Amino acid sequence: MTPSVLPQETFTTQTLHETALADARAANPFDPREIRLSAAGGCPRQQTLRILGAPQAPESVTQLSIFHAGHYWEDYLASLWEARYPGQVNRQVTVETQYGTGHIDLWVEPIHHLVECKTTKVARRAQLPLDEHLDQVNLYLHFWGNAHGATGEIAYLLKETGEILTFPVVYDPHRIPRLLERLDQILIAVQIDQQPLPIPEDAAPFQFPCGWMDAYGQFTKCPFWAHCWGEPTIPDDADETLIVDAPETWIDSLQTYATAVTAIKDTKQALKPYEQIKKDTEAALKDWFDAYPIAGLRIPDGTLRRTISKASDSWDVPQALADGAITPEQIAPYTTHQPGRVTWRWETPKPPKTSHKKSPTPQD
Numbered sequence: 001m002t003p004s005v006l007p008q009e010t011f012t013t014q015t016l017h018e019t020a021l022a023d024a025r026a027a028n029p030f031d032p033r034e035i036r037l038s039a040a041g042g043c044p045r046q047q048t049l050r051i052l053g054a055p056q057a058p059e060s061v062t063q064l065s066i067f068h069a070g071h072y073w074e075d076y077l078a079s080l081w082e083a084r085y086p087g088q089v090n091r092q093v094t095v096e097t098q099y100g101t102g103h104i105d106l107w108v109e110p111i112h113h114l115v116e117c118k119t120t121k122v123a124r125r126a127q128l129p130l131d132e133h134l135d136q137v138n139l140y141l142h143f144w145g146n147a148h149g150a151t152g153e154i155a156y157l158l159k160e161t162g163e164i165l166t167f168p169v170v171y172d173p174h175r176i177p178r179l180l181e182r183l184d185q186i187l188i189a190v191q192i193d194q195q196p197l198p199i200p201e202d203a204a205p206f207q208f209p210c211g212w213m214d215a216y217g218q219f220t221k222c223p224f225w226a227h228c229w230g231e232p233t234i235p236d237d238a239d240e241t242l243i244v245d246a247p248e249t250w251i252d253s254l255q256t257y258a259t260a261v262t263a264i265k266d267t268k269q270a271l272k273p274y275e276q277i278k279k280d281t282e283a284a285l286k287d288w289f290d291a292y293p294i295a296g297l298r299i300p301d302g303t304l305r306r307t308i309s310k311a312s313d314s315w316d317v318p319q320a321l322a323d324g325a326i327t328p329e330q331i332a333p334y335t336t337h338q339p340g341r342v343t344w345r346w347e348t349p350k351p352p353k354t355s356h357k358k359s360p361t362p363q364d
């Protein structure tokens, strides 16, 4: 791939990396209009939106970098097999089916072994292998591998530690009908109805795969989020139904936030006596400063300065508008738009109310 032209003065390792990512994205060899077996275990609506060409949010540099890192780790895993079986390791073997296309990461020809390469986080170690990856490899075995007498495995690279964990995949025919049914739905949606599938019943805007917090604490969204959950609007913060349970991945951050809020509150409380001393001293000195033309009082530890800003007038524009003294058109050239101010408030659960009602008696 020839790199994009960049002015030499803009060269840094970062700009070269980001340009290489954009070039790799533009040269993506996969057809966006094909049904992907690799995504059969994911959100079916997402596949239909992509195939039907719905506009999608561009990937962030972080997302592209993660994707890119997956490629060079795959190169490393391939090199391990290549060292054992030179020239006999096939990459991205295409599996064509009536439902869609799959791409087997590694096919080790002499031992009829297929390898699906994935990267993941250490925190996910206990959940491996992930169900949607088992779905993917089972489909490869179903449509291609079984006919080639294949064994399969999923190899996970743990990003933080560089460890590689392997999980053999034994063909499980019970998985297949559900997956074929889903692929059928996708096929009908894109070829006959030409309409995206509905939002899955168990999908939620702030849960994977719709929206989640990534390893770097950033809210990450499916590229089609706006199609499913709408453009961001300013919610009514008095509407209790808009308070939702925090996703599990955010609980630690929120607990840390709560600790910080409590610490700020305690510190403010501890500062109160000092603020009172400051206020009382300033009040006591006011007359003295007013009576003499001095700007400060010095002691060896420092100087207390008093500054009086110039008197100024202010105008109650909303009232003048309400009284009709001026019109919005008249002040339009002097108007600047201020975005809404954002405030955050931490609330602790209220203790249950104790009822002072009299217990009902049999006569009541």
Ligand code: SF4
Pocket (backbone or CB within 6 Å): 043, 044, 045, 046, 049, 199, 200, 203, 209, 210, 211, 222, 223, 224, 225, 228, 229
């Ligand atoms: S936002 Fe959620 S429901 Fe919508 S396409 Fe993406 S993953 Fe599927």
